Amino acid sequence: MSFKKFYQQISKEISSPRLLTKPMELLAHGTDASFYRLTPKLVVKAANEEHIQSLLTHAYKEDVSLTFRTAGTSLSGQAVTDSVLVKLGHDWNDYTIEAEGSLIRLQPGIIGSRANHYLKSYGRKIGPDPASIDSAMIGGIAANNASGMCCGTAQNSYQTLAGIRLILADGTLLDSRDSTSVENFKKQQASLLNSLSKIRQEILADSQLHETIKRKYKIKNTSGYGLNSFIDFEDPLDILLHLIIGSEGTLAFISDITYKTVIDPQFKSCSLILFKNIAQACQASAELKKSPVAAVELMDEASLQCMAGRPNVPNEIAPGMVALLVDLRACSSEELKTKIEKVQLCIKDYGLDYNFTSDAKTYANLWEIRKGLFPIVGANRDSGTTVIIEDVCFPLDELAQATVALQNLLLKHGYDKAIIFGHALEGNLHFVFTQDFNQASEVQRYASFMDDLSELVCDQYHGSLKAEHGTGRNMAPFIEAEWGANAYRLMQQVKNIFDPKNILNPDVIISTNSQLHLQNLKPIPQADALVDQCIECGFCESACPSKDLTLSPRQRIAVWREIKRQENAGEDTKNWLKDFQYLGNDTCAADGMCATKCPVDIDTGQLIKKLRTLQHSSLTRSVAQFSAKHFSLSQSFIKTGLKLAKVTGKYPQQPKTKS
Amino acid sequence: MTLAQGDGPKVIYFSSCVNSVLAPESGKSTPKSVLSLLKKAGFHVLMPESPKSLCCGMPYESKGFDKSAKNKTLELQNSLWQLSDQGRIAIICDNSPCSYHMINTLTDKLKVLDAPSFFAQHLDLFKITKTQNSLLTFSVCSQQKAGESAALNKIAQACSQKLKEVEEITCCGFAGDRGFSHPELNSSSLKSLRDQVGKCTKGYSSSRSCEIGLKTHSGIPFNSILQLLDECSAPKE
Ligand SMILES: Cc1cc2nc3c(=O)[nH]c(=O)nc-3n(C[C@H](O)[C@H](O)[C@H](O)COP(=O)(O)OP(=O)(O)OC[C@H]3O[C@@H](n4cnc5c(N)ncnc54)[C@H](O)[C@@H]3O)c2cc1C
Ligand code: SF4
Numbered sequence: 030m031s032f033k034k035f036y037q038q039i040s041k042e043i044s045s046p047r048l049l050t051k052p053m054e055l056l057a058h059g060t061d062a063s064f065y066r067l068t069p070k071l072v073v074k075a076a077n078e079e080h081i082q083s084l085l086t087h088a089y090k091e092d093v094s095l096t097f098r099t100a101g102t103s104l105s106g107q108a109v110t111d112s113v114l115v116k117l118g119h120d121w122n123d124y125t126i127e128a129e130g131s132l133i134r135l136q137p138g139i140i141g142s143r144a145n146h147y148l149k150s151y152g153r154k155i156g157p158d159p160a161s162i163d164s165a166m167i168g169g170i171a172a173n174n175a176s177g178m179c180c181g182t183a184q185n186s187y188q189t190l191a192g193i194r195l196i197l198a199d200g201t202l203l204d205s206r207d208s209t210s211v212e213n214f215k216k217q218q219a220s221l222l223n224s225l226s227k228i229r230q231e232i233l234a235d236s237q238l239h240e241t242i243k244r245k246y247k248i249k250n251t252s253g254y255g256l257n258s259f260i261d262f263e264d265p266l267d268i269l270l271h272l273i274i275g276s277e278g279t280l281a282f283i284s285d286i287t288y289k290t291v292i293d294p295q296f297k298s299c300s301l302i303l304f305k306n307i308a309q310a311c312q313a314s315a316e317l318k319k320s321p322v323a324a325v326e327l328m329d330e331a332s333l334q335c336m337a338g339r340p341n342v343p344n345e346i347a348p349g350m351v352a353l354l355v356d357l358r359a360c361s362s363e364e365l366k367t368k369i370e371k372v373q374l375c376i377k378d379y380g381l382d383y384n385f386t387s388d389a390k391t392y393a394n395l396w397e398i399r400k401g402l403f404p405i406v407g408a409n410r411d412s413g414t415t416v417i418i419e420d421v422c423f424p425l426d427e428l429a430q431a432t433v434a435l436q437n438l439l440l441k442h443g444y445d446k447a448i449i450f451g452h453a454l455e456g457n458l459h460f461v462f463t464q465d466f467n468q469a470s471e472v473q474r475y476a477s478f479m480d481d482l483s484e485l486v487c488d489q490y491h492g493s494l495k496a497e498h499g500t501g502r503n504m505a506p507f508i509e510a511e512w513g514a515n516a517y518r519l520m521q522q523v524k525n526i527f528d529p530k531n532i533l534n535p536d537v538i539i540s541t542n543s544q545l546h547l548q549n550l551k552p553i554p555q556a557d558a559l560v561d562q563c564i565e566c567g568f569c570e571s572a573c574p575s576k577d578l579t580l581s582p583r584q585r586i587a588v589w590r591e592i593k594r595q596e597n598a599g600e601d602t603k604n605w606l607k608d609f610q611y612l613g614n615d616t617c618a619a620d621g622m623c624a625t626k627c628p629v630d631i632d633t634g635q636l637i638k639k640l641r642t643l644q645h646s647s648l649t650r651s652v653a654q655f656s657a658k659h660f661s662l663s664q665s666f667i668k669t670g671l672k673l674a675k676v677t678g679k680y681p682q683q684p685k686t687k688s
Numbered sequence: 689m690t691l692a693q694g695d696g697p698k699v700i701y702f703s704s705c706v707n708s709v710l711a712p713e714s715g716k717s718t719p720k721s722v723l724s725l726l727k728k729a730g731f732h733v734l735m736p737e738s739p740k741s742l743c744c745g746m747p748y749e750s751k752g753f754d755k756s757a758k759n760k761t762l763e764l765q766n767s768l769w770q771l772s773d774q775g776r777i778a779i780i781c782d783n784s785p786c787s788y789h790m791i792n793t794l795t796d797k798l799k800v801l802d803a804p805s806f807f808a809q810h811l812d813l814f815k816i817t818k819t820q821n822s823l824l825t826f827s828v829c830s831q832q833k834a835g836e837s838a839a840l841n842k843i844a845q846a847c848s849q850k851l852k853e854v855e856e857i858t859c860c861g862f863a864g865d866r867g868f869s870h871p872e873l874n875s876s877s878l879k880s881l882r883d884q885v886g887k888c889t890k891g892y893s894s895s896r897s898c899e900i901g902l903k904t905h906s907g908i909p910f911n912s913i914l915q916l917l918d919e920c921s922a923p924k925e
Contacts, residue, residue, distance in 0.1 A: 618877075
């Protein structure tokens with residue numbers, strides 16, 4: 030493998046501002062929302078298919094691996110690499126709406142909620158609805174098969190796929206909606222398609238495996254490759270397209286995707302219903318699944334404790350109490366009313382005291398309780414620790430026992446502040462806890478917890494270890510445990526068929542490293558009280574004016590943490606501080622818009638302003654004080670700025686043309 | 689400037705320093721528009737005595753000159769405290785970032801309002817004739833943070849039927865005067881602006897420094913929404 034040769038070739042074909050190699054930029058762009066840290070050797074801001082094809086061609090030739098990245102909000106370690114990180118951003122923003130809004134073609138750099146904004150006037154939206162939809166982009170949403178509270182297993186990317194344009198590891202392009210492209214592809218890649226058909230036949234011939242696959246996709250499942258493609262479709266091209274969904278950038282590059290859109294009902298109502306215990310709540314969820322509910326969100330006692338006293342949540346939470354947030358949506362107020370009546374009928378035997386509200390403010394309030402759960406744990410953790418969110422799924426009829434078993438497992442390992450919540454209709458539970466990865470004994474605690482979790486979810490309850498968040502590096506070592514040797518072998522084959530040289534996001538989904546989930550853990554050194562609670566989720570990035578020029582708020586924090594780590598380790602931070610001056614400090618608008626998007630209310634601008642204060646020498650400070658005192662004479666900052674700009678001719682400035 | 693001394697309620701007008709230093713090359717300056725609007729609406733206008741020496745302190749604060757910033761803030765507070773009869777008279781400021789800064793740093797006893805929000809509440813005091821121009825509006829970051837973006841669009845809607853809002857750009861990146869020293873921040877943030885202009889011939893916002901960058905990167909003039917309102921309005925008979 031020759032990274033050097035790869036780099037030489039690439040730099041001939043992609044302009045240098047798109048190739049980042051400064052150590053600071055590599056660390057900054059390498060950071061994602063997961064608790065893994067790998068620093069790429071090179072970051073490429075790819076602009077178009079030609080860039081991707083040239084990257085793939087040379088990577089294939091030189092055996093260099095590539096990892097694609099859209100918003101980097103992934104939680105399981107599938108968007109980090111120590112090789113080449115290929116970032117897609119604003120260059121991949123094209124879309125077209127077709128068939129009166131019933132189809133939408135989207136490039137991978139579009140934020141999920143933007144797509145919904147485009148569809149708003151048609152009364153429609155895309156099916157996938159991860160909680161991160163205001164930040165996550167289409168590439169990552171499709172490649173993770175992300176879903177959320179209303180999407181279930183019926184409206185995810187897999188189910189609402191109408192077409193993909195993709196590029197394989199060897200550079201072959203396929204546009205499934207273009208018949209010429211399909212014809213050519215069928216000729217060129219006959220052997221690939223043939224291999225997929227063979228796997229299908231093998232699965233159909235193995236009734237046990239066939240049953241396992243059917244069973245496993247009745248609930249949400251993003252562990253491993255989507256083997257359901259092989260039983261849901263006969264045409265190997267359809268199998269191929271559906272395998273790409275959820276493949277986490279390990280099988281092909283997604284250049285655009287066409288979704289069948291879904292109706293976005295405008296009339297909404299919800300209710301927070303309190304149950305005495307988990308058994309009752311889970312039983313009610315099973316009943317509610319038969320009624321016209323849009324979402325049922327479960328929150329355990331610990332979750333409720335976190336939110337106790339907020340509007341609509343009691344002050345005192347009784348031991349064992351569990352809440353269901355039941356949500357209904359409809360296209361008219363009459364329809365909504367009928368739905369409420371049906372739901373009330375459905376759970377009347379429980380003798381519960383609750384109200385459905387359609388008042389916009391109360392409705393939003395109730396959802397804030399649910400949405401605030403992950404951040405509140407993040408915000409209340411000890412600095413230096415990581416917040417971990419896991420995402421498992423159990424068969425619905427066993428949800429009650431499984432939840433209790435999970436609670437006990439967390440207690441057994443000393444995670445006594447963990448909270449559990451999730452999408453009850455799907456049996457999908459998220460649990461959040463904080464973890465210190467700075468000590469070997471703590472890493473060991475996590476390791477034994479994960480082994481036990483795998484045993485609980487896979488062996489005891491036949492659930493899935495990942496329901497929404499993708500396999501990543503976090504669950505790759507457990508895929509075989511979850512699926513069994515036979516299915517795992519087929520998944521290995523899938524990877525090999527698409528990517529025989531293993532250049533696409535290696536170790537993600539398929540890995541031979543049983544310790545992968547315990548390696549390359551992200552250090553979270555204390556950096557500054559203003560930003561220590563940052564969970565590196567990346568939600569702030571889209572609001573930042575400097576994100577495409579230098580660094581985003583998340584990246585500023587990650588870099589500042591690294592500088593502090595270096596300082597603590599007695600390393601020389603001179604070069605980093607020098608680079609940070611422009612990349613981090615000078616080009617921060619300090620407008621605080623990042624805080625408006627941050628789930629833990631961090632205003633990174635405050636950190637930068639603080640650094641600016643610390644930086645001023647006494648001379649500049651006294652000049653500032655002089656100018657403040659003699660403000661009417663100088664109105665200095667503004668005028669000096671103006672003068673400076675005029676002298677240097679920097680202004681007015683035309684927008685830079687795209688390279 | 690002569691101040692309107694209408695029969696209506698008293699109001700204090702604090703004009704941000706940027707609006708005099710960075711007055712537009714052509715057309716009315718923002719302070720003139722605001723005074724003209726207040727006059728049309730019949731307000732009794734008060735202004736601090738030596739307005740040019742007062743500053744909310746934000747330009748210092750954003751550069752990390754905390755102490756100087758605090759001094760300017762206190763100076764302004766003292767002046768407004770007396771003038772407002774200890775907070776009884778509302779204060780309007782004509783530049784959103786300054787209004788935002790004042791709201792967040794001055795004592796809560798002072799009633800500070802961003803001018804677009806103030807006038808959006810008082811549109812019924814004017815006789816408005818809509819312009820035929822297609823307008824592009826951009827709500828600046830401080831207005832968004834204050835949750836007051838609707839005010840900008842309410843005024844724009846009253847003044848024209850052909851409106852478009854800038855999408856996806858949350859902050860123009862001008863950052864006070866950083867647009868002068870680091871223009872690349874502004875151009876990076878506004879790179880999609882020119883494509884959004886479409887048929888719009890004029891742009892409106894509520895921060896003078898932001899408007900400079902918005903004009904450069906959109907290719908159309910960008911002015912204060914207060915000027916638009918002034919141009920389209922007459923006193924009610
Ligand atoms: C607070 C929080 C809440 C979340 N809630 C949810 C939730 O409710 N449901 C849920 O499902 N997820 C959730 N997530 C996880 C995550 O946001 C989603 O999985 C999201 O879809 C990832 O999108 P992204 O743009 O950030 O992708 P990235 O993280 O950048 O990438 C994701 C994967 O897609 C691959 N990829 C990206 N673009 C392409 C492409 N063009 N071609 C091929 N592969 C590509 C990457 O290589 C990577 O493997 C949450 C995350 C956070 C931080
Ligand atoms: S600053 Fe806030 S939004 Fe940004 S990465 Fe950190 S926690 Fe997320």
